[in-house]
Amino acid sequence: MVLLDVSGLSKHYGGLYAVHDVSLQVEEARIVGVIGPNGAGKSTLFSLIAGAVRTDSGHVVFAGEDVTKMRPYQICERGLARTFQVAKPFLDLTVLENVTIAALVRKPNVHAAIDKAESVLKFVGLAHRIRAESRTLGTADRKRLELARALATEPRLLLLDEVMAGLTSIETRQAVDLVREIRDKGVTVLLVEHVMQAVMALCEEILVLHEGKLLAKGSPAEIAAHPAVIEAYLGKGYAHA
Ligand SMILES: Nc1ncnc2c1ncn2[C@@H]1O[C@H](COP(=O)(O)OP(=O)(O)O)[C@@H](O)[C@H]1O
Numbered sequence: 001m002v003l004l005d006v007s008g009l010s011k012h013y014g015g016l017y018a019v020h021d022v023s024l025q026v027e028e029a030r031i032v033g034v035i036g037p038n039g040a041g042k043s044t045l046f047s048l049i050a051g052a053v054r055t056d057s058g059h060v061v062f063a064g065e066d067v068t069k070m071r072p073y074q075i076c077e078r079g080l081a082r083t084f085q086v087a088k089p090f091l092d093l094t095v096l097e098n099v100t101i102a103a104l105v106r107k108p109n110v111h112a113a114i115d116k117a118e119s120v121l122k123f124v125g126l127a128h129r130i131r132a133e134s135r136t137l138g139t140a141d142r143k144r145l146e147l148a149r150a151l152a153t154e155p156r157l158l159l160l161d162e163v164m165a166g167l168t169s170i171e172t173r174q175a176v177d178l179v180r181e182i183r184d185k186g187v188t189v190l191l192v193e194h195v196m197q198a199v200m201a202l203c204e205e206i207l208v209l210h211e212g213k214l215l216a217k218g219s220p221a222e223i224a225a226h227p228a229v230i231e232a233y234l235g236k237g238y239a240h241a
Pocket residue numbers: 013016017018036037038039040041042043044045
């Protein structure tokens with residue numbers, strides 16, 4: 001079943017198309033990657049899908065419903081959550097408080113939201129920092145907090161924007177395992193990532209954005225061997241790496 005169906009999506013800023021006529025489908029229970037150079041339009045695409053930025057044209061259909069004109073919280077209520085490339089927690093609040101606020105999207109009262117937040121924080125490996133002020137977290141733990149806030153809303157589709165950027169190789173491996181576990185729980189994942197080993201290991205399908213347009217899509221093997229992709233992004237020699 002197609003969970004996310006994006007058609008003809010465009011957004012321009014002045015004379016520049018950040019996203020230009022992008023169409024894509026994401027099948028339920030898949031892990032799909034989005035790659036492309038800096039400025040290709042990846043984060044803008046996520047913002048358009050999540051309703052944070054208004055589209056110029058095109059449609060976003062989520063679980064059979066047209067959500068193009070909906071507010072971000074309405075889209076979130078329907079089961080679509082995203083993380084931000086630059087994490088945006090409430091810095092003065094504790095880790096638990098931040099995730100509890102997110103859980104209130106779904107839970108009827110604070111007690112239920114706290115329970116949910118605690119279990120999500122345990123799942124992402126942040127149980128030991130639960131009382132910490134969010135501003136005291138390092139890079140990896142901030143990424144985990146960002147992920148926990150998204151998961152606390154109980155999404156059917158999770159958009160991950162560079163959650164592995166700045167992680168050590170051990171932390172990256174942990175993050176790869178975590179994304180797989182999330183999918184195994186039945187959550188569909190669309191992820192933007194520059195860490196190519198992670199993308200290649202995780203994704204069943206990869207979409208390549210270049211200058212706002214969809215340049216290619218295919219399996220990791222197809223993408224790694226795609227001449228236009230190698231030229232535009234991966235750099236010569238990658239296919240033999
Ligand atoms: N709010 C904005 N105002 C003006 N230009 C923007 C804005 N957001 C993004 N852009 C531009 O749109 C292009 C795509 O940006 P972005 O989606 O962040 O790319 P990526 O995430 O692939 O690096 C870039 O050229 C960027 O400068």
